[in-house]
Amino acid sequence: MTTPTAQGARTLGDLTGTIVLVGAGKMGSAMLDAWLALGLSPKRVIAIEPQPTSELTALATRGLTLNPSMTAVRDVAAIVLAIKPQVAATAVPTLAPLLAPDTVVLSIMAGRTLGFLAGALTQHTALVRAMPNTPAAIGRGITVAVPNAQVSQPQRELVHALLAATGMVEWVTDEALMDAVTAVSGSGPAYVFLLAEALSSAGAAAGLPPELAAKLARATVSGSGELLNHSALDPATLRQNVTSPGGTTAAALDVLMAGDGMAELMNRAVIAATRRSRELAG
Numbered sequence: 001m002t003t004p005t006a007q008g009a010r011t012l013g014d015l016t017g018t019i020v021l022v023g024a025g026k027m028g029s030a031m032l033d034a035w036l037a038l039g040l041s042p043k044r045v046i047a048i049e050p051q052p053t054s055e056l057t058a059l060a061t062r063g064l065t066l067n068p069s070m071t072a073v074r075d076v077a078a079i080v081l082a083i084k085p086q087v088a089a090t091a092v093p094t095l096a097p098l099l100a101p102d103t104v105v106l107s108i109m110a111g112r113t114l115g116f117l118a119g120a121l122t123q124h125t126a127l128v129r130a131m132p133n134t135p136a137a138i139g140r141g142i143t144v145a146v147p148n149a150q151v152s153q154p155q156r157e158l159v160h161a162l163l164a165a166t167g168m169v170e171w172v173t174d175e176a177l178m179d180a181v182t183a184v185s186g187s188g189p190a191y192v193f194l195l196a197e198a199l200s201s202a203g204a205a206a207g208l209p210p211e212l213a214a215k216l217a218r219a220t221v222s223g224s225g226e227l228l229n230h231s232a233l234d235p236a237t238l239r240q241n242v243t244s245p246g247g248t249t250a251a252a253l254d255v256l257m258a259g260d261g262m263a264e265l266m267n268r269a270v271i272a273a274t275r276r277s278r279e280l281a282g
């Protein structure tokens with residue numbers, strides 16, 4: 001199977017320097033697969049991962065360096081932190097010996113601030129904090145990135161290329177926005193899957209065989225997402241296009257769009273996730 005990469009992503013075959021991936025779990029390996037699919041040579045990649053998968057071990061036979069001694073690593077263009085936030089305080093300081101004057105550190109850890117990263121490395125390290133989401137695994141993610149003041153234009157372009165391999169990339173300058181970003185696009189795929197679950201349960205409650213209800217819900221959510229992706233129209237117009245006055249959709253939307261309906265619920269959900277992201281960041 002070929003790894004899906006984001007449409008229009010830049011090829012990475014001409015990239016110079018070494019990319020160090022720290023943590024090759026779900027997100028880290030999705031990024032690595034996308035980089036390799038865009039032509040990055042495994043010889044340019046060092047992976048630090050305590051429990052390598054068989055795929056990662058196999059890449060070592062194609063030139064990827066797995067778990068080297070820190071002192072043997074040279075010429076690091078970027079360090080990509082894809083470990084869990086909980087292990088960051090012990091893992092990140094151990095990476096300081098890898099930093100060269102031009103190295104940029106890209107962190108995708110939820111809730112770990114630029115201030116935390118600078119404290120764990122050095123105050124003058126070029127840092128980018130980013131929040132991707134799980135559709136990255138199929139090249140359809142969206143990532144929001146925020147740089148610190150030390151990031152140069154070439155470093156920003158390198159980070160952009162690494163992130164764009166898995167989908168769209170948006171840059172912001174205000175780090176405080178990352179809590180709301182986490183609540184909308186980071187956690188957002190879970191809300192969409194919940195919609196599919198709820199639609200399936202409601203279909204079964206309305207008398208459909210459960211397997212058929214699940215199939216209809218899954219195809220409806222994924223098909224509508226794809227339609228939204230292909231259409232130039234905004235979601236409200238697409239919604240109006242399937243709603244005839246006095247019809248069945250209108251009857252359902254009267255419920256979903258009532259004062260305490262979906263918009264209000266989503267608002268409360270995003271507020272709760274934003275608050276939790278702030279709490280976790282400390």
Ligand SMILES: NC(=O)c1ccc[n+]([C@@H]2O[C@H](COP(=O)([O-])OP(=O)(O)OC[C@H]3O[C@@H](n4cnc5c(N)ncnc54)[C@H](OP(=O)(O)O)[C@@H]3O)[C@@H](O)[C@H]2O)c1
Nearest residue numbers: 023024025026027048051082083084085091108109110132
């Ligand atoms: N999944 C998402 O939807 C999502 C979205 C946005 C951001 N993120 C962020 O992405 C990061 C990774 O998430 P994930 O879902 O990919 O987690 P994951 O699957 O648990 O991957 C983390 C990997 O890092 C490894 N690791 C642990 N300690 C390490 C160390 N000291 N050095 C190197 N590697 C180490 C883990 O190995 P062990 O299993 O042996 O511990 C694991 O393989 C998190 O910080 C998360 O906040 C995730």
